[in-house]
Amino acid sequence: xNIRPESRFFPAPPTCYNFACLTGxxxxxxxxxxxxxKTPKKTFPDWIRQPWPSGDVFSEVKSLLGDLKLHSVCQxxxxxxxxxxxxxxxxxxxxxxxxxxxxxxYCAVNSGKPGELDQDEPANIAEAVRRLGLKHTVITSVTRxxxxxxxxxxxxxxxxxxxxxxxxxxxxxxxxxFDGNREDIALVQAAQPEIFSHNIETVERxxxxxRDRRFTYxxxxxxxxxxxxxxxxxxxxxxxxxxxxxxxxxxRQTLIDLKEAGCDSVxxxxxxxxxxxxxxxxxxxxxxxxxxYEALAYELGFGxxxxxxxxxxxxxxxxxxxSEYAKKRKEIHSDAD
Amino acid sequence: MxxxxxxxxxxxDDDAVKGGTISEWxxxxxxxxxxxxxxxxxxxxxxxFVLPAPQRGTLVERKVNEGDxxxxxxxxxxxxx
Numbered sequence: 001x002n003i004r005p006e007s008r009f010f011p012a013p014p015t016c017y018n019f020a021c022l023t024g025x026x027x028x029x030x031x032x033x034x035x036x037x038k039t040p041k042k043t044f045p046d047w048i049r050q051p052w053p054s055g056d057v058f059s060e061v062k063s064l065l066g067d068l069k070l071h072s073v074c075q076x077x078x079x080x081x082x083x084x085x086x087x088x089x090x091x092x093x094x095x096x097x098x099x100x101x102x103x104x105x106y107c108a109v110n111s112g113k114p115g116e117l118d119q120d121e122p123a124n125i126a127e128a129v130r131r132l133g134l135k136h137t138v139i140t141s142v143t144r145x146x147x148x149x150x151x152x153x154x155x156x157x158x159x160x161x162x163x164x165x166x167x168x169x170x171x172x173x174x175x176x177x178f179d180g181n182r183e184d185i186a187l188v189q190a191a192q193p194e195i196f197s198h199n200i201e202t203v204e205r206x207x208x209x210x211r212d213r214r215f216t217y218x219x220x221x222x223x224x225x226x227x228x229x230x231x232x233x234x235x236x237x238x239x240x241x242x243x244x245x246x247x248x249x250x251x252r253q254t255l256i257d258l259k260e261a262g263c264d265s266v267x268x269x270x271x272x273x274x275x276x277x278x279x280x281x282x283x284x285x286x287x288x289x290x291x292x293y294e295a296l297a298y299e300l301g302f303g304x305x306x307x308x309x310x311x312x313x314x315x316x317x318x319x320x321x322x323s324e325y326a327k328k329r330k331e332i333h334s335d336a337d
Numbered sequence: 338m339x340x341x342x343x344x345x346x347x348x349x350d351d352d353a354v355k356g357g358t359i360s361e362w363x364x365x366x367x368x369x370x371x372x373x374x375x376x377x378x379x380x381x382x383x384x385x386f387v388l389p390a391p392q393r394g395t396l397v398e399r400k401v402n403e404g405d406x407x408x409x410x411x412x413x414x415x416x417x418x
Binding site: 042043044048049050051052053054058062065066071072074075076078080082098108109110272273274275276 | 344345346347348349350351352353354358360378379380381382383384385386387388389391
């Protein structure tokens with residue numbers, strides 16, 4: 001599979017089968033179209049390039065996760081930021097196993113019947129946070145429809161366990177939709193993570209093509225709305241991917257919907273296909289175009305926004321809490337107290 | 338002293354990335370390199386990656402060619418350090 005720079009004015013050679021979607025108002029000269037050619041190997045635009053993870057700090061994080069039998073979404077999602085994040089001694093822990101009860105066509109995490117919950121996991125995560133000396137950490141999970149509370153209590157227990165051992169460590173939780181169940185969301189919010197995240201993942205039109213049918217766009221917005229209502233002044237965040245065939249107008253509408261649902265922060269990144277069996281990338285968006293969407297998010301009223309090819313929802317998660325916006329909010333809350 | 342350079346593992350999870358395809362050698366045989374210099378580029382399904390030189394030395398022999406699939410733990414090349 002080759003990816004070649006083309007504009008809509010220079011169609012691909014007849015030997016290629018294009019399935020790029022050049023709809024919308026992306027600058028056509030800057031979008032890379034995907035074509036299947038006779039060459040079987042993939043190539044990427046030059047901005048989709050990262051260091052292969054290695055080095056002493058990386059190895060230390062890898063050993064620690066292995067020792068404590070912990071999963072990270074960094075590994076399970078084949079994340080290209082693994083080198084940078086683990087090299088900074090940060091990892092996004094994935095609790096409740098690495099088998100998901102839902103099947104989304106873009107996601108590398110295995111689907112199937114998960115095993116029993118590991119009751120020692122919250123304490124083990126806390127131990128990993130302590131050993132790594134993390135000032136901030138991200139906890140995410142697979143979706144667990146097999147559990148009556150969707151695993152909400154387990155996530156809350158993980159937050160409590162970290163706060164007990166490392167009271168000054170700030171936490172982002174990136175959670176599933178809990179079928180929109182308010183009680184489950186309340187369990188998580190009662191543990192007061194500094195950031196509650198639930199990803200909308202894509203624009204409304206594309207949503208049903210890439211998400212498991214049990215997720216809906218409207219319900220994901222409801223989850224964010226409910227989390228905002230139950231928040232005790234903490235941040236609400238969402239994220240979505242580009243390169244799945246969405247248009248500029250749809251991106252704008254998604255940002256408006258997220259803002260209306262109560263999101264303080266948004267992350268926007270490039271969708272990358274984890275294996276050939278997964279949903280195909282329809283366009284690679286150049287870094288400068290991501291900056292346009294980042295500026296749009298601020299224009300629409302988000303307190304914090306980050307967009308770029310390698311931005312993932314948990315990438316440099318602490319930046320929100322270190323931002324001027326967070327400082328201002330803290331001052332406002334202090335004054336109110 | 339000559340050392341073998343292997344493709345480092347990305348983790349013990351059974352679903353971690355297991356390898357990639359060599360897309361381009363970035364150092365000629367016989368050329369000196371510093372630790373951290375770009376050694377070669379390989380691609381996985383998700384992205385292109387650059388493997389850094391693990392130590393300062395000279396590339397003695399390439400054990401894999403452009404277009405080859407390599408797994409973590411495979412010997413990529415030999416360098417004189």
